[in-house]
């Protein structure tokens with residue numbers, strides 16, 4: 246079966262074609278970063294308008310690249326939520342209109358389920374059950390994944406998401422939106438142990454996270470020092486080390502508590518090299534295995550939505566959003 250995936254939840258228009266036997270046939274993406282850059286963050290109205298411009302041409306391109314005719318598609322998966330309402334409505338409207346015209350099922354996919362399953366697009370893929378650390382711009386969650394649609398939330402951030410903390414700290418350091426990647430690059434020039442930042446909720450005994458205090462600690466540092474370029478890099482490194490420490494320690498604790506031996510990382514912060522290498526090191530030390538999505542599938546993309554749709558279609562589970570994920574419903 247062939248599933249067309251449409252992702253328009255925020256500032257990326259992602260389209261993909263997934264074949265349940267042959268895997269990913271094609272994927273296309275347009276990032277709106279340039280559009281929002283001058284505003285220092287995503288402008289919802291501009292995001293919706295650009296999704297309207299891009300979605301149909303990108304669908305045509307994805308079908309062409311996959312050598313697939315429109316009528317060969319068996320189902321259309323789209324991101325139902327969470328995300329920006331106007332942006333989501335573009336994908337929802339196009340998916341529903343196409344599915345209606347083609348008389349095929351439409352699959353409402355939870356954005357986080359897409360991220361969660363994205364490492365399964367790579368080889369070797371993890372097998373169920375596994376523990377997932379979901380670290381995106383909007384969420385930070387530890388989830389026990391027993392199978393498709395069987396998700397148990399173990400813990401999550403009580404304030405900022407990890408990606409949000411990277412972005413806000415990057416802004417404090419004068420870097421452009423979205424700052425996560427830029428902060429990681431700046432951190433490579435930092436000198437270790439110049440600044441010590443807190444590890445909030447490290448000893449909370451649960452699997453929840455807190456990142457807003459870390460960001461405030463950076464703000465206090467900046468206010469209290471005459472900051473030069475080298476110090477900016479030192480602070481970026483200190484922030485990244487703290488974030489990586491927290492994410493790693495909580496993930497290892499959750500592995501120990503659940504007895505799971507596979508850890509899956511999903512979401513944009515999963516592209517962070519320092520986090521990847523630390524998790525590789527720590528999981529191998531305890532005899533566990535860590536799986537990452539391909540770099541191009543860490544941030545928002547259509548492939549993860551087409552894949553999640555294909556998994557739901559195979560399960561004959563066409564419209565249900567996982568209850569634990571509590572998503573914004575477009576109906």
Ligand code: KG4
Nearest residue numbers: 381382383408425426513514516517544545
């Ligand atoms: O998963 P995603 O596309 O967004 C949501 O669904 O929310 O992730 C975007 C987030 C942004 O906060 C971005 O700064 C962060 O992922 N990010 C990174 C890196 N690349 C992207 N954070 C740290 N290091 C990176 N290399």
Ligand code: ZN
Nearest residue numbers: 360381544545
């Ligand atoms: Zn996302």
